Amino acid sequence: MASIASPQRASNPGTKTVMPVLFAISLVHMLNDSMQAVVPALYAILEESLNLSMVQVGLIGFMLNMTSSVMQPVVGAYSDKRTLPNMLPMGMGLSLIGMVGLAFAPHFWVLLVAVVFIGLGSAIFHPEGSRVVYFAAGERRGFAQSVYQVGGNAGSTLGPLMTALVFVHLGQIGAIWGTLFAGLAIAVLFGLLPWYKRKLAEWEAERSRTASSRAGAAFVEKASHPRVKFAMGMLVFLVFARSWYHSGIGSFYQFYLKYDYGLTTQQAQIPVFVFLAAGVLGTFFGGVLADRFGLKNMIVFSIAGAAPLALILPHLSLFWAYPVIALLGFVILSGFSVTVVYAQFLMPSNVGMASGLTTGLAFGMGAIGGVALGQAIDMFGISNVMFVISFFPLVGLLAILLPSDRPLRLSRY
Structure with a gap:
């Protein structure tokens, strides 16, 4: 790992963080994930209005995550070879159509x-x-990815609030408000396109110069080293395990609170919102701390560090569930953006594919967990399933097998 070339020199000649662009794309990320959040936010409403089973609820989540996740590395691999910046507003147009259909x-x-x-x-x-x-x-990779992911996590956090404030009162038709998210996102993306096209042209020129040089040839060979492949495989597996647990809390914990604690649909949204909101903070601070303490260290902390909190959560009284689930959300999502940065260090010439594998394919695999959990709940009951998934974060202990990123980080200087 120490011999892998610096991705900063290889693929991104700029060193200054462009904050307006960073905030703009984070805003679009928030709007995009807000639209996705509408779907699980409607679960409790649709369960009653359409008489859905837990398996059907899981299938809805499965279809959303499989299409939004499994296609990401495909799109990323394709765009790594052929840049198509206009895909950004086109994708949002598809989401707009979907919001109308959902309503x-x-x-x-x-x-x-x-x-x-x-x-x-x-x-x-x-x-x-x-x-x-x-x-x-620029050089602030952890910080930049955190700002971006905070936008997405903030959008996901809106789901429980939309249920409590909109869908309980308006029902399914309230999803039509999501078209406003899509419209604003499209407008912002059209504003970003000139800058993005210019940077893509610079990136392509730099990549061509690198590929034609002896240093560039060495870089490609080292980036395909078996240790890199092992690290990417392990990273995807860890995100897979984390997404199974996250799916259990985000999709089904509200039903656990209703059936085991006797909360109403509106009341059950509050702990889920607390979990997601704390995750927004964890996402930001995790990236900032990773710039200081290392990517691998934050990945180990975020997944394995959440294990004790996850284990005790099903056994707590309602009073203690609130602070514990908040801390759990902060810790487990503190490595969310870090995994993307780590993957980009490993695959600096394939940024789209690296991002798709960590935020896409792995979450698509985790979507299978939503279906499996829904089936398990129908068969064994919500209490038993919540107890079993509390052991999932223990898988994070395998993160200690990841190669250290310190040589990668030091190679920039």
Whole structure:
């Protein structure tokens, strides 16, 4: 790992962080993930209005995550070879269509089609959005990725609030408000396109010079080293395990609170909101701390460090559940943006694919967990499933096997 070339020199000649671009793409990330958050926010409403089973609820989440996640590395790999900046507003257009379909879907299968459109729009946005961040970051990679991911996590956090404030009162038709998110995102992206096209042209020119030099040839050979492949495989597996647990809390913990604690639908949104809101803070501070203490250290801390909190959560009284789930959200999501930066260090000439693998494919694999958990809840009950998934973060202990990123970080200086 110590011999891998610096991604800063290889792919991104700029060293200054472009804050206006960073904040703009973070805003779009928030709007995109807000649209995705509408889907799980409607779970409790749709369960009653369409008489859905837990398996069907899991299938909705599965379709959303599979389309939005599995397609990400495909889009990323394609855009690594052929730059298509106009894909950004086009993807948001698909999400807009999906929001309209979600608001007016009369039954389960139409609902799934609308969810696919929302997922595809997100799949197109994320790899290209990560590339925008890569160009705007300069040398502050952890900080930049955190700002970007905070936008996305903030959007996801809006889900429980939309349920409590909008969907409980308006029902499914309230999803039409999501079209405003899509419209604003499209407008911001059109404003970013001139800068993004210019940076893509510079990046392509730099990559061509690197590939034609002896140093560039050595770089490609080292980036395909078996240790790099092992590290990427391990990283995807860890994100997979984390996303299974996150899916359990984000999608089904509200039902656990309703059936085991006797909370109403509105009351059950509050702990879930606390979990997601704390995760926003964890995402930001995790990236900032990773710039100081190392990427691997933050990945180990974020996943394995959440294990004790996850283990005790199902056994707490309602009073203690609030602070513990807040701390759990902060810790487990403190490594969210860090995994993307770590992957980009490993694959600096394939930024889109690296981002797609860590925020896309791994989450698509985790979406399978949503279906499995829904089936398990129908068979064994919500209490038993919540107890079992509390052990999932223990998988994070495997993060100690990841190669150290310190040589990578020091190679920039």
